[in-house]
Amino acid sequence: MSAVADTAPPGAADARIARAPWVLSAPALMLFVGVLLIPLAMTVMLSFHDWGQYKGIEPVFILKNWHEIATDPYYAEMFWRTFRIAILTTLLTALLGAPEAYILNRMSGRWKSFFLLVILGPLLISVVARTLGWALLFGGNNGLVNKLLMSAGLIRAPIPFMFTETGMVIALAHVMMPFMVLSVWAALQRLDPQIENAAMSLGAGPITTIRRIIMPQIMPGVLSGAIIVFSLSASAFATPAIIGGRRLKVAATLAYDEFLNTLNWPLGAAVATLLLVALVLIVVGSNALIERRYAEVFR
């Protein structure tokens, strides 16, 4: 440092120090701008362009696409369905994932690492393969489970799973479960190992201990897991595409269809932009609420 001060006037050295962070982060910033900000801005711009069956995309500024989304109840239904599925998926993962993480945390050494692997293992398998597994089990008359139950005479018609919202929620919950378990698991690691004994010594039974002592402390973990699961489910593509197909579209599959099948890129861009804006608002808003509500636990 002193060598620099010797050869250059002090002002220049200061300027160089001030520039250093920018120079050092420039490669990452350029990547960020190049592959995220520019395409994003182009997509937003695209949503204001005109499109016609024969004329293609016309680079003009009109609100046609946004007007269509705002007035046609078809799009409202689509977005409502998207968020309904995301909310139900989030609830399901929270209801199953939080107890799962708690039980996992109470297991002893070797079993704990084994079951942690079982929970995380599916992350190594493609979402498409995992969702196709559900289709193999429940897909119409040829689904394995449906076939077995029907030949056993337990059901007459196949269990409705494919092309239903229930099926989509179940398959999405399966795909998203590891994120919830990991998030709750991280919160459980912060618990004082003696906290349950402390509650017990004061006269609390196991249910009271979980409800009054454990739950409030792992709630931030459940909620941050919920944010991850919600945003991933609302923007999920593969699972809704396989389970819902063309018959039961959500925002992501709708945008995909507009881009690649109808070739109405501007409308697809408007759908994608709206989904992004809605998700960002929901996630940032709930995150702020959670941090304020659980300030003491986060500290």
Place this chain on the structure above:
Amino acid sequence: MAYLELDRVAKQFGVQTVVDDFSLSVGKGEFISFLGPSGCGKTTTLQMIAGFLDPTRGAIRLEGKDLTAIHPAKRGLGIVFQSYALFPHMTAAENVAFGLEMRKVPRAERAERVRAALAMVGLAGYEDRHPRRMSGGQQQRVALARALVIKPSVLLLDEPLSNLDAKLREEMQIELRQIQRTIGTTTILVTHDQNEAMSLSDRIVVMSQGKIEQIGTPQETYERPASAFVSQFLGKTNDFAATIDRTATPARVVAGSWSAPAPAGLSGPVTVSIRPERIGFGDAGLGAKIVTRIFQGNHWLFQCDSECGPAIVIRQNDGKAQPAEGEAVRLAWRPEDMSVRGAAA
């Protein structure tokens, strides 16, 4: 009549015996310390009293009733944990009130008792603070208030002061002793700190490798240690190899050029054990050379190289001149200050 009684209690984990043949009877209002190095089984014993572990053998009785048959949540014991284990999502007052809530104490009485308990530990005005916004010492006090507010039959303290700095620990020791004297709760403290055990307890249970080495008042265990382990663990001690000279009448115990009349009933090689502060520099006695001399304010610490191996001597800083490093000295002590251990004759 014993208030709390442990009768030949043992705990095994697999093939490993962690606590063995632990028998102790505690009087009502007594302050007992379990003292020993880590892994000696003191915390395991405490957890068996608390009910977090079940003894493999033996019985634990409180006022004559079998305690092991009672669920830990129903035992009514107050416990302060090493980590305090406060509920971080509750305020200090809510933490303290939790035990009363579980006992369905009416709201008005609950508020009054919480206020009194926090005032007792010197935390009046901190009711609405959350634990993470409090210092270690304050958290410790909340934990103590939380354990005491339920009027426990026995208060169990699991190394409660080990996370505090030295000065605060000393303050808390005095305060803990005062609170315990005032409310008269029977208390068991687990600690590895001999000073803490000595300054707080009525009686100390010195433990090593799952077994009781000695039970006695702090003075007894310090002045008359029952085993080499106890004398080593409670403060510093010098052990000199010595022999019994039976050719002299009466027989004498001899270590180098030092000797004294031998206690009856001993023969052959013995160990003479003497506390460093009981050794003086005299004209006759064990020959030694001062290796290092360390000034520690109220006392001097001498490390000597004696005829019988290394020795430490502590002399009070009473203003008198002390021998210098490298000086040859003679170490002497009164026969009643030493303990002689060896094979029985």
